[in-house]
Every structure is written in C-alpha cells, then in structure tokens.
Amino acid sequence: MEYMEEKKLQLEQREEKRSRRSALLFGGAALAGLALGQKAFAQAGPTDNDILNFALNLEFLEAQFYTLATTGMTLDQAGISTKSGGGAAGGAVTVKTSPKVSFTTPLLQQLATEIAMDEQNHVKFLQNALGANAIAQPNIDLMNSFNKLASAAGLGSTFDPFASETNFLLGAFIFEDVGVTAYQGAAGLISSKTYLDKAVGIHNVEAYHAAAIRTRIFQAGSTAQAASQAIAKTRSMLDGTGNDDIGVGVTGGAATIVDNDANGMTYARTTSQVLSIVYGGGTAGTGGAFFPSAMNGTIK
Amino acid sequence: MKNNPSARFQVSRRTFLAGAGGAAALVTAAGCGDDAKSTTTTTAPTATALTDTDILNFALNLEYLEAEFYLRAVSGTGLTDADAGSGAGAVTGGTQIVFKTPALQQYAQEIANDELAHVRFLRKALGSAAVSRPAIDLTNSFNAAAMAAGIGASFNPFADENSFLVGAFTFEDVGVTAYHGAAGLLSSKTNLAAAAGILATEAYHAGEIRTLITELGAPYVTYANQISTLRATAGGGAETMLSGSTIVAADSSGISYERTTDQVLHIVYLSPTAGVVSKGGFFPNGLNGTIKATAS
Numbered sequence: 001m002e003y004m005e006e007k008k009l010q011l012e013q014r015e016e017k018r019s020r021r022s023a024l025l026f027g028g029a030a031l032a033g034l035a036l037g038q039k040a041f042a043q044a045g046p047t048d049n050d051i052l053n054f055a056l057n058l059e060f061l062e063a064q065f066y067t068l069a070t071t072g073m074t075l076d077q078a079g080i081s082t083k084s085g086g087g088a089a090g091g092a093v094t095v096k097t098s099p100k101v102s103f104t105t106p107l108l109q110q111l112a113t114e115i116a117m118d119e120q121n122h123v124k125f126l127q128n129a130l131g132a133n134a135i136a137q138p139n140i141d142l143m144n145s146f147n148k149l150a151s152a153a154g155l156g157s158t159f160d161p162f163a164s165e166t167n168f169l170l171g172a173f174i175f176e177d178v179g180v181t182a183y184q185g186a187a188g189l190i191s192s193k194t195y196l197d198k199a200v201g202i203h204n205v206e207a208y209h210a211a212a213i214r215t216r217i218f219q220a221g222s223t224a225q226a227a228s229q230a231i232a233k234t235r236s237m238l239d240g241t242g243n244d245d246i247g248v249g250v251t252g253g254a255a256t257i258v259d260n261d262a263n264g265m266t267y268a269r270t271t272s273q274v275l276s277i278v279y280g281g282g283t284a285g286t287g288g289a290f291f292p293s294a295m296n297g298t299i300k
Numbered sequence: 301m302k303n304n305p306s307a308r309f310q311v312s313r314r315t316f317l318a319g320a321g322g323a324a325a326l327v328t329a330a331g332c333g334d335d336a337k338s339t340t341t342t343t344a345p346t347a348t349a350l351t352d353t354d355i356l357n358f359a360l361n362l363e364y365l366e367a368e369f370y371l372r373a374v375s376g377t378g379l380t381d382a383d384a385g386s387g388a389g390a391v392t393g394g395t396q397i398v399f400k401t402p403a404l405q406q407y408a409q410e411i412a413n414d415e416l417a418h419v420r421f422l423r424k425a426l427g428s429a430a431v432s433r434p435a436i437d438l439t440n441s442f443n444a445a446a447m448a449a450g451i452g453a454s455f456n457p458f459a460d461e462n463s464f465l466v467g468a469f470t471f472e473d474v475g476v477t478a479y480h481g482a483a484g485l486l487s488s489k490t491n492l493a494a495a496a497g498i499l500a501t502e503a504y505h506a507g508e509i510r511t512l513i514t515e516l517g518a519p520y521v522t523y524a525n526q527i528s529t530l531r532a533t534a535g536g537g538a539e540t541m542l543s544g545s546t547i548v549a550a551d552s553s554g555i556s557y558e559r560t561t562d563q564v565l566h567i568v569y570l571s572p573t574a575g576v577v578s579k580g581g582f583f584p585n586g587l588n589g590t591i592k593a594t595a596s
Contacts, residue, residue, distance in 0.1 A: 208547060254413050
C-alpha cells in the first residue's frame with residue numbers, strides 16, 4: 001500500500017538520519033552522560049546538587065528570555081530573586097532596550113505568558129529544592145548570543161528575537177528543545193528518586209512548551225520552518241553529533257513537530273553537549289553566547 | 301490564569317478514593333512505605349513490587365491503544381499482525397479520516413509514526429516477554445466517554461478532523477501522566493532513559509494537540525475540558541483545564557502531573573468509581589500483562 005510504503009520510507013529516512021543517536025539512546029545515553037561527566041570533572045561524578053544547579057542555570061536563561069519578551073522586565077524587576085542560596089548577587093543580563101514583544105496574536109501572547117510563568121516557577125522550585133546550595137544567576141546575554149547563533153546558522157549577521165512574533169518563536173525554539181534534551185540526559189544522573197521525579201516532571205513541561213512553539217512555527221510558514229531547520233542543524237553541529245536535532249517541517253507526508261528519533265524518542269544530551277550549544281561553541285569553563293562568563297556551579 | 305488554583309483541579313491524589321490504593325501500590329513498589337499496605341482490601345490483588353517488564357508491558361498496552369487510534373485515523377488500517385503479536389485481541393472501530401487541512405493530516409501522520417515506533421521499540425526491548433495487543437474498542441468507548449463526560453450520547457473521533465483532535469486529546473495527557481508515574485518505578489537506568497524519551501514525545505504530542513484545540517475554540521475546547529473533568533474524576537485529579545493560557549498540563553510549580561497505574565487503569569477502563577476493576581472502556585477485556593486490575 002502506498003501509505004505503508006511512504007511510512008516505511010519515512011521511518012527509514014529517520015533511521016538513516018539518526019541512527020547513531022538511536023543506537024546510543026537505549027542503554028547508552030545515561031552511561032555516556034556519566035562517562036563524559038566523569039571525564040570533565042576529574043573522577044567524581046556530579047552530585048544531585050550539581051545537576052540541579054546545572055538545570056537552574058538553564059532555567060534562569062529561559063525565565064529571563066520569556067519574562068523580558070512578555071513584560072519587558074528582568075526577573076529581578078519582576079520580583080524573582082537571582083541571588084544564590086547564600087545571598088550572592090545574580091549576574092547581569094545583556095538585552096536590547098525595550099525587549100517587550102509587540103504581540104498581535106492573543107493566543108500566542110497567552111502562550112508566551114504561560115511559558116514565562118512556568119520558567120519562573122522552575123527557577124523558584126529549583127532554588128527552593130537547593131536551598132543554601134543554590135547558585136546565583138550567571139551573566140546572561142540575550143543580544144550578542146542570538147546574533148552569533150544566527151550567523152552560525154546562516155540566518156544573517158544579526159537576529160533580534162524580540163522584534164516580531166515570528167522572531168520570538170524562533171528565539172524560543174532555540175531554547176526549548178535544548179531544555180528537553182538536557183533534562184533527559186540529566187535524568188539518568190540523578191540519584192534521588194524525589195529529584196528524579198521532579199526532573200522528569202520539568203522535562204515533560206519543557207516538551208509541552210517545545211511542541212506549542214514548534215506547532216506555531218509550523219503554522220508561520222515555510223520561511224520560519226526553514227529557519228528552525230537551520231537552527232536545529234546548528235545545534236546538532238555544536239554538540240558534535242551532527243544528527244540529533246530535527247527542525248520543523250514535513251518529511252514523507254508527516255510533520256516534524258516532535259524533535260525525536262526513529263524510535264519515537266526524544267534525544268538526550270550530555271551536560272557537555274548542552275554547554276557547547278548554549279556557549280555557542282565556546283570553551284567549557286570559559287563560556288560564551290548565552291552565558292558569556294560561563295554558568296555558575298560545578299558543571300560549567 | 302494558569303496559577304490561579306481555580307484553573308487547576310485540586311483533587312488530592314492522597315485522599316481521592318479511586319486513587320488511594322494506587323498511590324499505596326506505588327509507594328510500596330518503591331520500597332519506602334510499609335504502612336501504605338493498610339489501604340489494600342481482601343478483594344484487591346496484593347501489592348507486590350513491579351518488575352521493569354511489568355511496567356514496560358503496561359506502557360506497551362497504552363501504546364497499542366494510541367497506535368491503533370492514530371494509524372486507523374490516517375490510513376484506515378491498524379497495526380499489522382507482526383506488530384500486534386500472536387493471538388492479538390480484536391480492534392473495534394477506527395476509520396480513516398478525510399482530512400480537509402493538509403497540516404492536520406501531517407500532524408496526525410507524525411503522531412501515528414511515533415506511536416507505531418513506540419510499539420515496535422517496546423516489543424523489541426521486551427523480546428519474548430512482550431504482551432500481545434489486547435482487545436481494543438474505539439467505538440463504544442468514545443460513546444461511553446462522551447456520555448459520562450456530558451458531551452452527548454455518542455462521539456465519533458473519526459467523523460472529521462476536529463473531532464479527531466478531541467479523540468487525540470483523550471489519550472495524550474494520560475500518556476504523559478502514566479509514563480511520569482511509571483518512571484519512578486523502573487529500576488533499570490537503561491529503561492528509565494527509554495521511558496524518559498518516550499514520555500517527552502508524548503508530552504510534545506499533548507502540547508501540540510492542546511495548542512490545536514485552543515485554536516479551534518468552541519465547542520472543541522469545551523469538549524476537551526469535559527473529557528479532562530472525566531479523567532480527573534477517574535484518575536485522581538492531575539488535570540489542568542485547557543485554555544489559551546493553559547497549554548501545559550502541570551501543577552503550580554510548573555511540573556507535570558503523574559498518575560499511578562491504578563489511576564491510569566480507571567481512566568482507560570472508563571471506570572470513575574472507586575473499586576476493583578479489570579476491564580472496560582478502551583480495553584473491553586482488560587490490559588494484557590500483570591498490571592491489569594486496580595487495587596481499589
């Protein structure tokens with residue numbers, strides 16, 4: 001039957017495209033994450049606090065982006081602490097003046113506001129869970145970072161994610177799938193059942209976000225879809241695999257809303273791979289792109 | 301607003317009757333709560349520690365259901381005999397949808413591919429321990445759900461592309477909560493990694509379907525919320541009413557809900573009343589495998 005052949009073809013295409021990561025996923029991902037973690041940080045594997053602080057850095061980044069896009073305010077201005085558990089002040093946020101997006105689509109504005117609240121809640125949840133061990137927000141760059149990634153993706157020398165609804169969607173796109181892969185990679189490293197449970201719950205919410213954003217990019221049309229594919233490709237190059245990221249589009253008669261492999265599973269990234277993406281290829285420990293002075297905490 | 305408690309179901313899983321036994325089973329299975337056994341009754345199956353095989357087979361049953369729903373919706377044909385396993389149960393209902401919107405057909409095709417891939421992956425991972433597809437009902441189940449939810453005397457999710465979205469909505473958030481609950485029960489890190497990968501895919505599906513339904517507006521958002529209310533009643537709360545500002549189903553900390561296997565069974569058996577139940581709704585002969593009957 002034509003349908004079955006088309007489906008088979010698509011599965012084969014996916015298989016070919018992602019075979020390496022697929023092979024890694026079932027059984028390999030958690031181990032790979034552990035191995036890389038150990039390599040990067042001498043002999044000691046990361047503790048749960050290390051992992052949660054790693055996640056907190058990413059949540060600061062997401063929360064700042066969405067809060068600025070929807071309100072024009074930073075987290076501090078919105079009344080959310082960026083201090084460490086010990087009281088050290090949070091880092092600076094580099095962003096254009098008046099970053100509040102001029103939304104014209106009410107449902108999209110509502111989505112952006114919802115995601116902003118979710119990310120703020122993730123920050124607060126992790127700060128609360130970590131208590132005195134919580135890191136302060138590191139320096140975050142939401143201006144030069146996007147320009148750099150846009151150049152790397154061949155989308156032009158500058159990119160302002162706050163300039164329009166479509167640009168906002170693409171800016172959000174850059175983060176959301178990375179969050180999913182980061183939590184998936186980290187899940188296997190967490191020892192505490194309680195924290196694992198919460199991490200899985202946050203992982204799911206990031207996937208809901210990613211799907212909502214990707215669905216809207218799909219609806220925005222072919223130019224936005226092509227940009228998402230270029231960004232996905234860039235992410236996969238930055239993390240060193242070249243094949244663990246799928247942009248939004250249509251393959252073999254099926255949409256690619258979900259960023260996953262031929263087994264229908266989302267990708268997992270090690271902490272090192274995530275760092276490479278959010279640093280825009282910058283050196284571990286030195287940082288770059290979204291974290292110009294590197295992340296805070298032991299995994300950086 | 302999302303963080304307004306009134307927008308969220310506030311049914312506590314701890315105190316909700318239908319879910320109480322399931323929560324106990326979860327705690328017991330996790331090996332950290334002996335006192336939880338006191339909630340089991342003499343008629344209920346003894347709560348025993350579940351193996352990873354039990355959990356993965358439980359997931360496989362749910363994937364069979366989703367795969368049959370989506371494959372039939374996009375092609376009119378369900379799983380092949382090879383994918384359904386030997387002695388597979390019959391599937392009632394499910395016809396190809398005439399999609400008017402190309403994008404919707406492409407969305408549906410992708411999800412069908414994913415669910416088929418999940419079936420194949422789990423069957424392969426389980427090997428000879430994989431259960432075959434149980435009997436699945438996609439006709440009477442939706443009618444009964446529509447009646448129980450107050451949507452009407454009947455509901456055919458295959459009637460048109462908008463009805464299809466409501467049918468998909470019925471499953472997707474449940475899959476997310478089921479995998480989230482199951483993740484903590486798995487002992488193997490390998491299986492955990494696989495489950496996390498599948499559950500995030502289910503969350504993508506759920507986020508996508510919820511987004512599309514809000515774009516449709518009335519009456520589909522209302523239908524979805526009537527289904528959501530029914531799921532909450534049967535499955536211990538764990539729902540966020542759908543609206544343009546509540547695409548994500550999550551609690552006030554921005555963390556997705558989880559359900560015990562008992563709560564999931566109460567939903568898929570369309571049995572909102574507390575008690576021991578082992579079949580009904582989408583699975584007229586029950587699930588295959590060890591996780592089949594609710595403890596309460």
